[in-house]
Amino acid sequence: MRTYTALMLHLRPMDAGAFARFLARAVPEYAAEKVRSGQWSPEEAQARSEREFQDLLPQGPDTPDNILYTLHDPHEDADVGVLWYALQRTPHATTAFIYEVEVFEAYRRRGYATQAFTRLEADAAARALYEKLGYHATNINMRKELRQPG
Template sequence: MSTATTLVAMTQPEFLAFVEAVVPAYAADKVASGQWREAEALARSRQELDELLPQGLATPGQHLYTLRDAASGDAVGRLWIAEQVRAGSKVAYVYDVEIAVAHRRKGHAMRAFEALEAEARALGFEGLALHVFGHNRGAQALYEKLGYRATNIHMFKDIAPAKP
């Protein structure tokens, strides 16, 4: 069991790998949640990312990290936060967090979010906000364990067409 997971500023090669991974992952989540059609999902995902990160790693107000196991030095995942204003307070919005499959359920996400709290405080943020898809029960369990509370819940029900 590792003892620490650290946040290290993402490098340019890591950023290029991040873009190639996050575009299809976000597209798949949008399809799974019923918000986008499969045919349009990849293009929309890439467009949203381009709009959020027009200058890549140098985009003002955006902070991207590689997560490292402090003991081994191995890269175990990634984390992306963005500066937002919420009720007049500067908060960090978590756009993306991912732990590599081989490193999951070892406490890396828990420790990364604990490290993120210290990092966010140092950057002058007063809170952390995030969105989680309704189908992502594992992430919801993680955030509940970390003390996050739900602020918005979107719901949907399929209704069959009326019978003739």
């Protein structure tokens, strides 16, 4: 059995091309989930799914308070998944609502999801602090090297 260790994971902000690929996969998957759960009929599912994504992300990857990343492993030189969360603000707190964390099937069980959640927490906390102080993002690059045990 081969063992994989994800040494680092980069969060790359989705550009228009990555966003189009995300929608092409996510919209029909969400529609199928709703049909399987009995919430939507097969006839209406695709259109309803498209509408919900449009309502949630009217400006695509530039929709305010929605953060969409491609998960990228530079060792594999591959995009290994996606992360989408939204910042939800109240007068007392800012929280992160996770819409999607997906590691593509070929890259599962290598530690990417764990790293994605760790990065999400750090990213959301930093964003909330920076925005509270009046900063706004222009570019984001993140990297963390992990030491292997032993």
